[in-house]
Amino acid sequence: MARGRFIAFEGGEGSGKSTQARLLADALAARGFAIELTREPGGTPGAEAIRGLLLDPPGEGWGAQAEALLFAAARADHVARRIRPALDAGRWVVCDRFVDSSRAYQGGAGGVGDNAVRALHAIGSGGLRPDLTLLIAIDPGLAAERLEVRDGGAADAIGGRGQSYHGKVAEAFARFAEDESASIVTIDGSGSPDEVHTRVLEALAPLIGSV
Ligand code: T5A
Numbered sequence: 001m002a003r004g005r006f007i008a009f010e011g012g013e014g015s016g017k018s019t020q021a022r023l024l025a026d027a028l029a030a031r032g033f034a035i036e037l038t039r040e041p042g043g044t045p046g047a048e049a050i051r052g053l054l055l056d057p058p059g060e061g062w063g064a065q066a067e068a069l070l071f072a073a074a075r076a077d078h079v080a081r082r083i084r085p086a087l088d089a090g091r092w093v094v095c096d097r098f099v100d101s102s103r104a105y106q107g108g109a110g111g112v113g114d115n116a117v118r119a120l121h122a123i124g125s126g127g128l129r130p131d132l133t134l135l136i137a138i139d140p141g142l143a144a145e146r147l148e149v150r151d152g153g154a155a156d157a158i159g160g161r162g163q164s165y166h167g168k169v170a171e172a173f174a175r176f177a178e179d180e181s182a183s184i185v186t187i188d189g190s191g192s193p194d195e196v197h198t199r200v201l202e203a204l205a206p207l208i209g210s211v
Contacts, residue, residue: 016189061157075098109169
């Protein structure tokens with residue numbers, strides 16, 4: 001059986017990743033592909049439990065290294081128990097965030113460093129990379145407006161960090177897309193969900209055939 005394909009969505013909070021992941025999963029299912037739609041942190045019972053610890057941490061919260069290790073642990077479980085089995089069974093995996101989030105947030109903005117995050121990923125998840133990563137890029141003001149409408153100003157422990165932290169996250173994502181352009185494609189996230197979805201399908205055309 002042919003191995004499935006692995007597609008990841010990346011970007012800042014409110015850029016529209018979850019919306020686009022759902023639209024893509026539906027579009028691929030309509031074309032007859034078997035789909036596994038999942039997210040990080042999370043995707044398995046263990047990783048969802050770690051998600052709770054990360055986004056609503058006990059006590060004074062996690063230091064940068066502990067946070068990076070927890071993301072790597074959640075991902076290791078997700079990869080071993082859900083992503084690899086799905087790919088081996090010929091299913092296409094559509095994942096809302098993956099290791100490039102750890103590289104941008106913990107590695108870049110958190111100061112842990114790209115090499116350290118990659119090393120954790122090598123240990124935890126065998127260095128698995130998506131076949132294609134779609135980086136949804138939007139103006140931070142537009143993302144903030146969307147989140148205000150949805151969440152009314154409430155944010156989790158990581159989303160609520162300051163502008164300087166999120167600016168470094170955005171810079172790191174942009175650098176990865178520039179340096180790794182064969183596997184990370186930037187998608188303009190402005191416009192309606194359907195307009196963005198059309199751009200996503202265009203970017204995926206080499207993998208799925210005509211759009
Ligand atoms: N994190 C995660 C790390 O630090 N390291 C890691 O390794 C990983 C995996 C996850 C947090 O963890 C951090 C990053 C995050 O801070 P989360 O709650 O899963 O927390 O946060 P996000 O992944 O950022 O999810 P969000 O829901 O906040 O953002 P999305 O998924 O980008 O946006 P989405 O699709 O939910 O849309 C937001 C709102 O905008 C609307 C939607 O309906 C929704 O209300 N919308 C649009 N409105 C108009 N036009 C469009 N085109 C729209 N698209 C969506």
